[in-house]
Amino acid sequence: MNISQMARRMQRVRPSPTAVISDRVRALEAAGRTIINLGEGELDFATPDTISYAGIAAIVQHQTKYTAVSGTAALKAAIAAKFSRDNHLLFTPEEIIAGSGAKQLIFNALLATVDAGQEVIIPAPYWVSYPDMVTLAEGEPVIVACEEQHGWKLQPERLAAAITPHTRWLILNSPGNPTGAIYSAQELQALADVLSDHPQILIMADDIYEPLRYDQTPFATFAEAAPQLAERTLTINGVSKSHAMTGWRLGYAAGPAWLIAAMQVLQSQSTSNPSSIAQAAAVVALSQPADFLTDWLAKLDRRRQRVLTMVTETSGLSANTPQGAFYVFANCQGLIGRKTPTGERLTDDQAVASWLLSEAGVAVLQGSAFGAPGYLRLAYAVEDTLLEAACQKIQAACSQLTQP
Structure with a gap:
């Protein structure tokens, strides 16, 4: 089947950006890369x-x-x-x-x-x-x-x-x-x-x-x-x-x-x-009473604070403190316009997200996917050691960027 055989409605809809990033992560992992995925909206906890x-x-x-x-x-x-x-x-x-x-x-x-x-x-x-x-x-x-x-x-x-x-x-x-x-x-x-x-x-x-x-x-x-x-x-x-x-x-x-x-x-x-x-x-x-939530929220709160600390300490990033869910929506406008060590200029939030994936091995979602260009969504519902590694890798990658 070619595109001319598809319904017109399909020309107005895009694939889910979260599914796209997940597919890209899987492809990189299949090629031998180790990727920390902060792009998926899924808790790492087991069903009780x-x-x-x-x-x-x-x-x-x-x-x-x-x-x-x-x-x-x-x-x-x-x-x-x-x-x-x-x-x-x-x-x-x-x-x-x-x-x-x-x-x-x-x-x-x-x-x-x-x-x-x-x-x-x-x-x-x-x-x-x-x-x-x-x-x-x-x-x-x-x-x-x-x-x-x-x-x-x-x-x-x-x-x-x-x-x-x-x-x-x-x-x-x-x-x-x-x-x-x-x-x-x-x-x-x-x-x-x-x-x-x-x-x-x-x-x-x-x-x-x-x-x-x-x-x-x-x-x-x-x-x-x-x-x-x-x-x-x-x-x-x-x-x-x-x-x-x-x-x-x-x-x-x-x-x-x-x-x-x-x-x-x-x-x-x-x-x-x-x-x-x-x-x-x-x-x-x-x-049944959700007694497990006390422990879950304590862990998520600790992770939330770790990501917020990383954002605060990283030049070019800032963020409001989220009240709920398990995402930090970080302003990355301070990184847009900076150059990579190879001279590539990061022109938008998509470019910043791609840089973090290729250089740091950390997957995040660009804010433009959510109707807010100039931001990144970092999902912190991942195991503590992986989150710590992701934070360090993001900081290291951002530190390599230079002002134009």
Whole structure:
């Protein structure tokens, strides 16, 4: 098949930058290079044993058949209990759906609600997949730049300026990827005040990093902070980041019954139900106390501080302190324009990331992939000794760069 045989929609979408960097890392490793990958959004911790054993038990007990498309009754009950316990939100089974990862549910929600030409407001920096999923749904991504001085959070006046009669969704991600920014309840309410005058706009709250927060930073989800807009809000979550279950592929969402029903129709014609085994494991994940998080957060916080120290000590780099997730979003504009020992000029953040990969053997993602040129995302969810080596290698590589 050649490109002329592909659907036109494929000409508007790019491969995921995170997948691209992972493929490049694998290729370099196959060629004999040792690469430290700070480009992937995945915890290095193992899924807690009690959760894994629940998956094994499901197999042994022959829970390996189709389930209801939107998830088992047991899983929906566990999801409802989680929302009630942690977020003070009450949902019926008809307002809940489980899918093969939060990513699938975001895509289904957009596909179910966005017509050609309708707009989706996406604050930048953003998770790399949001704009392309909007494009695949034939919508128009409206990128609204957020500023480092505002903690990378969307300001009400910027939101108001971006709204048009064609606006269909606002997507909010908190804690955020790639910045680790967390919206307070007051900040969410201020955005809700803007949205209250625009009843056509739906709000998507992507809370996938919810429990990964530092310095006792409180968490609020949009429907909790702005209950007057709850009927327009879809809350997305999952067990990938909270329980180190990326490979289990289990996400969940809750919102108005009409939207959940539409997402279920799409899911019934694509993937059908999420894995029955992953569902059984997720029931345990959502029902038992997450005692492991204390240790996980202590380790992540130590790693966060190590990367921030490295950034502070490296000429040409700076960064805000992230409140959540496991990324440092470092300003690398001080490196742009510098020259390598061979005389090559680093012209942009992509060039800086490529230099670090080739010279230091450390993979990071360029900020332009997240809609914020001039930055680098460093994922610090890697084993301590590897992270220490990565920090030293980044500093050494940067020290070789000279002013033009």
